[in-house]
Amino acid sequence: MxxxxxxxxxxxxxxxxxxxxxxxxxxxxxxxxxxxxxxxxxxxxxxxxxxxxxxxxxxxxxxxxxxxxxTSKDMFSPWVGLKNSLIISVCATALTVYFSTLTAYALVAYEWKLKGPFFALILAVMMIPATVTSIGFYQFMYRIKWTNNLLPLILPAIAAPGTVFFMRQFMIPALPMEIVQSARVDGASEFRTFNQIVLPIMKPAMATQAIFAFVASWNNLFIPQILLTKKEVYTMPIMVSLLNGDIYKVEYGAIYLGILLTVLPIFVIYFALSKYIIAGVALGGVKE
Amino acid sequence: MKKILALVLAAVMVFGMMSVTAMADSKITVNLWSFTDEIPGMMTKFLEAHPELAEKFEVNTTIIATTDGAYQPALDAALANGEVDLYAAEAAFVLKYAQGDASEYAAPYADLGIDVDAALAEANIAQYTVDIGTRPSDNALVALGYQATGGVFIYRRSIAQDVWGTDDPAVVAEKIGAGSGSWDAFFAAAEELKAKGYAIVSGDGDIWHAVENSSATGWIVDDALNIDPSREAFLDLSKKLVDNGYHHDTTDWQEGWFADMKKDGGVLGFYGPAWLINYTLAPNAGEGDNSSAGDWACCAPNIGFFWGGTWLLAGKNVVGTEKAEFVRDFINWVTLDATEDGLQYKWANGTLNGEGGTKDCVASGTVMAKSNGELEFLGGQNMFDAFVPANAYANGKNLTQYDETINTAWRDAVRQYAHGQVSRDEAIENFKTTVSDTLGLDVG
Amino acid sequence: MKKTKSFSYAKYGYLFSIPFVVAYLIFSLYPTINTVVLGFTDAKGMAGLTNWHFLPFEDLFKNFTTVLNAPTFRKSLVNTMILWILNFIPQISLALLLTAWFTSKRNELRGQGFFKVVFYMPNIITAASIAILFKALFAYPVGPVNSLLTNLGLTDEAINFTTMVWPTRGIIAFIQFWMWYGNTMIVLVSGVLGINPDLYEAAELDGATSSQMFWKITMPNLKTILLYTLITSMIGGLNMYDIPKLFNDGNPANSTMTTNVFIYKQAFSGSYLYARAAAASVIMFIIIAILSVLVFMMFQDSDKKMERAAKRAAKRAAKKEVG
Structure with a gap:
């Protein structure tokens, strides 16, 4: 301090x-x-x-x-929605943050032939408009019978090009290669170096991206809505959107309450992670 | 960190396996797709009333809200795979499933074993719902609704009394030119109302459904955009309303529109079907001394129209399987059964979920004739007196599967012109460009 | 010696990239390629996604030319640029200003933890809820903004905002700005937190002022993150969809129709023009890629320089610690 x-x-x-x-x-x-x-x-x-x-x-x-x-609505059961939303968002966030950092580390710490093209690919993937591809994704999941399954909402999170890009940009100035070198001298394996030395330095970046990833995953509606059609796998936003379904008779009071209940868990996660983004001093760097 | 990772991966695997469990059940599964819980709720009642069917069949319900347009892509994929037995379609997109691109997936009611002509005649089903549900390629009936959403003019008794000295539906009907098919009398009445400080309607959206329905042709003729003269005239009608201050210039479903339903709203009336009374006007009438409840009445509109509704369809793969009978019985019970045990009788009298529910218009004229449509909100008037003829006047022949998109574009163009942002020709030109570019239609 | 070292570790570069590549190949590549391919076909109508044919060779680019010649597409491209610039410039300026304030060691503002948390909050509500809220705010003829304006005597008659081109664009740009400046700020702040604290300590010892530290240490070290912000904001801005669609459906007179709203409408609003929507997506991808390359080139020089500077600084710091 x-x-x-x-x-x-x-x-x-x-x-x-x-x-x-x-x-x-x-x-x-x-x-x-x-x-x-x-x-x-x-x-x-x-x-x-x-x-x-x-x-x-x-x-x-x-x-x-x-x-x-x-709660009188057949399809609205807050606990089920909360459970499903939490499973999806927590898993997706963890996967996004961990693997994006790992991928960024590969891009920053090592010299390999395909590094340049690979980074270009990651950027290119980021640029594709998602409007039309989402239907292709749905059809694919439908064909392999992965509808009403939480996995198609979790596993794709491993490849999050935007997060990788951020992690790389953050890592370049924040991660001194000297530390990595000295860990190698001490005989630590590369994977271990990453987990025990690089990850702590990346904490502010990881917290930031974890918040973004969690919010995006939690609020995601379109794909979950068409993939998850059974009550047992509904997420919170799906349940709220179903309240909106009857266009002739919309219960706004209940919808606002539903939205409020949906937002609350985000707050919990957000405040838990916010200590990393509101800290008054730098967390990164070499100090140990 | 490793621990967390391990936990996460374990959780992922467990849930991955959980979610693909196969259902081991000897019952026959009927797949029902809907965008609200309304039809699934009916299915529950149907199974309660038929325990012998409930033993043999099991209904697998899929509900996807129409929010963000998610219902249709999912339904389309399932239909293409033949995995839908019963499905619901809303007025905004029913044309696609009954007459348009997706109509090939629907089973004709006749193929399910329903004697269509006899049943339609006996139940006296509103013709417009039949027209909408009839597939043009083979002239087969593939969809029917349970509601009837034919519209009337719903007006304030006190304002009619003040301006014309009577609140009699017959007089008000004459004043707005009931059955004339034109807007001349309507504007004459608007002038009289204006002199007393009242508006005749709240916004131009209120007359749009009547204008839309009054046209002889739809938006598409021979794969090209067609602007029917009566729809084109909406430009002038809307401008006239704005320029003369005949309405409050509100937008439907916004604050100002709802405010006009209150006691001091100062608006003579709203064009709408029965659901507008029950779901929109009544809850927004205000409370206590400021309530307009009881001060309303229905009369015939100058132009017949309908607004909204839900249609029920069966997948074509059902025909010839052991599900066919079940699907037939359910469709029959919902859409054609005119007896007191049928769904529509309970729906019309508000008794499906016990006494005292919301009364609504139904597709069957036979059912409405023997039902009680008296509403306190309408000062004791039997709404079915006005709605039975209204349902007969509505026109189901000028609709296309592109209507929702085209209507939105048209109403924006009209709003631009009416508020002086563009000229009349520019408005039409902009509209044509939008339709041509987004729908790929020839605009001539 | 140096050479052999970097060679022996190269395999880890590949190894650590495998999870990303595998997940990408499985979940994203197919829909992406599918989109590109559809751009060269006649896919149209509900069954268009399963039943299509390639266009004849002489007409292979027909969808692309149709889209490029469509006035609505050109207009939507202009709209997208306008909306992005209108929201990005104030957004990045405010985010930078707040970052400078919140990371300044000299001028510590009280309650900055609270502010940082609160400023991000608009970003956690769904676009649909935000759009409904703003629609209500700007409702006509009665609505909160209109009654405020008339009460303050700024206008005599209520303003029908959503029928007017620039007010609607302004509102949408404002919503975008308001939803995202907190997000950008957090990204920038985290970038600053990643800067080696020794640099600041050294500067402090040398008696540097807050603003000197901001311009001489923070900004150069923040370049990589600024590049990230610029690129992602540009991609996000050019793919803008939710708010323009939900606030006024791209109207009035298509003046807030962004390219993504146009793509969506082609694909899903009745005609199912999948092939044209796919072609429009590819065109957008090319435009975004070109702009991104330009931005990268702009940053390239300073990027390299900065990397070296950071390494030097780190080396110095490491030495200091050892010594």
């Missing part, structure tokens, strides 16, 4: 800067919190009042009723 410099006298310019910074940050924070407050408020209101006045800061009295509507 860097020692706090005590008793620094601030010039008027610095003071003005701090006021400006705080005002901007507080304004941005309000903007960020706004949708969550609306969501929270609407989860307690009844559908007609949401329809005639969607944005309100006054809590309603309909929370219990909304919960009853939510």
């Amino acid at each position: 860097a020692k706090k410099s005590i008793g620094i006298r601030r010039t008027p310019g610095q003071k003005a800067f701090r006021v400006f910074a705080y005002v901007l940050c507080i304004f941005l924070a309000c903007l960020s919190l706004f949708p969550f407050i609306i969501m929270l408020v609407n989860a307690t209101r009844d559908t007609p009042s949401i329809q005639s006045n969607p944005i309100s800061f006054l809590f309603g009295t309909n929370l219990k009723r909304n919960f009853e509507i939510l």
